[in-house]
Amino acid sequence: DTEVTQTPKHLVMGMTNKKSLKCEQHMGHRAMYWYKQKAKKPPELMFVYSYEKLSINESVPSRFSPECPNSSLLNLHLHALQPEDSALYLCASSQEPNVMNTEAFFGQGTRLTVV
């Protein structure tokens, strides 16, 4: 199984809502990532989890709250988002975070619209 599964595929939420994005992988990967991608732009790194611990937070606003309940799951909790947070949110995983051969596997993303 070389899949990273993200749910939901699409999400529309109001600025006062609380929602969560979910990501799951069963490849035994010990690094998991959240990226944000705006239209016609490259993915921008948000968070890196290494061995279930948050290792990198790229100065992401606190209205985005990541969580790694176990080695297979990664969540992104959303609260009080702004319309400019509308984007494609991509989850990825890799075998090890600090080894040269770090091919990343990406999920299909959640397309988030904040209204």
Add this chain to the structure above:
Amino acid sequence: SQQGEEDPQALSIQEGENATMNCSYKTSINNLQWYRQNSGRGLVHLILIRSNEREKHSGRLRVTLDTSKKSSSLLITASRAADTASYFCATSNTGGFKTIFGAGTRLFVKA
């Protein structure tokens, strides 16, 4: 912050032609990777080249890396309409934790 920069931003070719995309980066890297993205969905890993390698092949793909110039190129030979996608280079820093993507090249292959 973005590390890799790519050119061209967009490339339109006929089926059967070769497509070359270039990527430049700014700091020391562990490796450089190329990814493909169709229609704003998930990225698919194409090829990884380590900092001590100069060239790598995978099927119709050929990647070169010049660490002295901090640049890489991706060549797709005998392109097909199905190759139409956005292509991103991505670099991992020497700590290995961060993979940062370049701006991307949008490739259009006309049938």
